[in-house]
Amino acid sequence: MRTIGLEEHFVTPELVGYGAGSASIAQPDRWREASRKLLDLTGERLTEMDAAGLDVQVLSLNAPGIQAEPDAATAVAKATQVNDLLAGVIAEHPDRFAGFAALPLQDPKAAAKELERSVRELGLRGALVNAHTQGRYLDHPELRVVWEMAEGLGVPLYLHPANGVDTPHVLEGHPELIGPMWSWGTETASHVLRLVFGGVFDDFPEAKLLLGHMGEALPYVLWRLDSRWDFHNRHGVELAREKPSAYLRHNLYITTSGVCSAAPLLCALLALGSEHILFGTDHPFEDMATATEFLRTAPVSEADRAKIAHLNAERLLGL
Template sequence: MRTIGLEEHFVTEELAGYGASSASIAQPGRWAEASRRLLDLTGERLSAMDAAGLDVQVLSLNAPGIQAETDPAIAVSRAAGVNDLLAGTIAEHPDRFAGFAALPLQDPQAAAKELERAVTQLGLKGALVNAHTQGRYLDDPALRVVWEYAAGLDVPLYLHPANGVDTAHVLSGHPELIGPMWSWGTDTSSHVLRLIFGGVFDEFPDAKLLLGHMGEGLPYVLWRLDSRWGFHNHHGIELARGNPSEYLRHNLYITTSGVCDAPPLLCALLALGADHILFGTDYPFEEMSTATDFLRTTPLSEADRAKIAHGNAERLLGL
């Protein structure tokens, strides 16, 4: 069965420093090994793909990537450079790799144009965004131009976590809760809700949002969101689709990256439907073979397994 992974990270020597803040949330030995693997684009990575039975990786720059750069002009230049590098790697291995662009969201107009260039000239399949950009989220009015271009090009934006602007007080005194084990998930699911209530999907009804880690918990709260929205003070906000769950079922696509567990996958299938779930490994932070074994052994219909493994990615990304 053809298998395509959508959350497959890499980094370059030039850009590796942007991820230094993430080192504090990982065990030193594990971070060193992940950092080594991130720098390897085609050697050990291809061997690991073969061993795991992963046919295609959709590569993306590791968090926080370009978005950590404070100088917009440098961000624009480095985004173009890393997207060119990614396109060159894909051209050398067109049957094994595809890619998501990095965007210099510090300059929204330049980011929109870079998305257009990446898709129309470099053949990339959309873009991956790592959380906020210098404190600005994707519902910001200045970033609507990026959504306009993504919708016009019919490509998704993949929203991936990164360190937050600040730390919620409830986590104070508990640094073990900060990072991908917990806080990144709640930050990212909140970011998605900002997009819904901020009107992004009302303005761009067919925009496509990808979300990793089995949907960052959102598939499991659809009923609760709708129930409380009916009770809650709307503060002047109204939703064209009526309820929050309607946007999550329509605009949201999730991947299995980093969650190799049957119960949440089966729940997501019931909540969102098989057409909205895709495969991912979260390499190198999870092992490819663990993810592919999970996909092949989880109790699913073969039709749903094929959609998750490759069919939905082929349709959504034009692979």
Template structure:
């Protein structure tokens, strides 16, 4: 069975420094090993893909990537350079790799044009966005131009977690809750809800959003969202689709990255349908063979397994 992974990270020596914040929340030994793997684009990575039965990785720059750069002009230049490198790597191994570009969202117009260049000239399949950009989220009115281009190009934006601008008071005194184990997921789910209630998907109804980690918990709260939206003070907000769940079922696609567990997969299948779930490994932070073995043995139909493994990715990314 052909298998395509959509959350497969890398970094370059020039951009390693942007990940210092992520290093602070990891076990030192684990971060050292992950860092070594991030820098290896083709050698050990391809051998690991072969051993795990992973046919294609859709590569993306590791968090927080370009978005950690405070200078917009530097961000633009570094995004162009890393996207050119990614395209060159794919060209050397076209049957094994595809890619999501990095965007210099510090400059929205430049980011939109870079997305267009990457899709039309470099053959990349969309973009991966790491949480906020210098405190600005994807519902910001100035970033509507990026959504306009993404919808027009018919490519997804993959929203990936990163360190937040700040931390909720409820996490104070508990640094163990900050990071991918907990806060990144709740931050990212909240970011998605900002897009819905901020009108992004009303302005761009056919925009496509990818979300990792089995949907960051959102597939499991659809009924509650709709019920409380009906009860809640709307503060002047109107939704064209009436209920939040309708946007999540229409605009959202999720990947299995970093969640190798049957119960949430089964819930996601019931909540979103098999045509909105794709495969990912979260390499190098999870093991490829663990993820592919999970997909092969999950208690789902062979038709759903094929959809998740490759059919949906081939359709969504035109692979």
């Protein structure tokens, strides 16, 4: 069975510095090993893919990527460079790699143009966004130009976590909860809900959002969201689709990246449907072979397994 992974990270020597803040949330030896693997694009990575039975990786720049750059002009230049490099790697191994563009969201118009160039000229399959950009989230009015371009091109934006702007008060004194252990998931799920209630999917009803880590727990709370929306003070917000869950079932696609557990997978299948779930390994932060073995042995139908493994990715990304 063909297997395509959608959350497969890399970094370049020139961009390593942007990820320095993430080192504090990992055990030093684990971070050193992950950092080494991030820099390897085609050597050990291909060997590991072969051993795990992973046919294709859709490569993306590791968090926080170019979004950590404070200068907009520098961000634009570096996005161009890294997307050109990624396209070159894919051209050398077209049967093994595809890619998501990095966007200089510091300059929304330039980001939209870079998305168009990356898709139309470089053959990339969408873009990956690492959380906020200097504190600005994807529901910001100035970023509507990026959503307009993504919807027009028919490509998804993949929303990936990164370190937050600040530390929520409830986490003060508990640094062990900051990062992928807990806070990244809650912040990313909140970011998605900002898009729903901020009207992004009303403005761009066919926009496609990808979310890793089995949907950052959102499939688990759809009924609760709808129930409390009916009860809640809406503060003047109206939804064209009426229920929050309607947007998550229509616009949201999730990947299994970083979650090799049957229970949340079965929940996601029931909540979102098999057409909206794709495979990912979260390389190099999770073991590739563990992820592919989970996919092969998960208690789902063979038809759903094929959709998750490759059919949904082929349809969504045009692979």
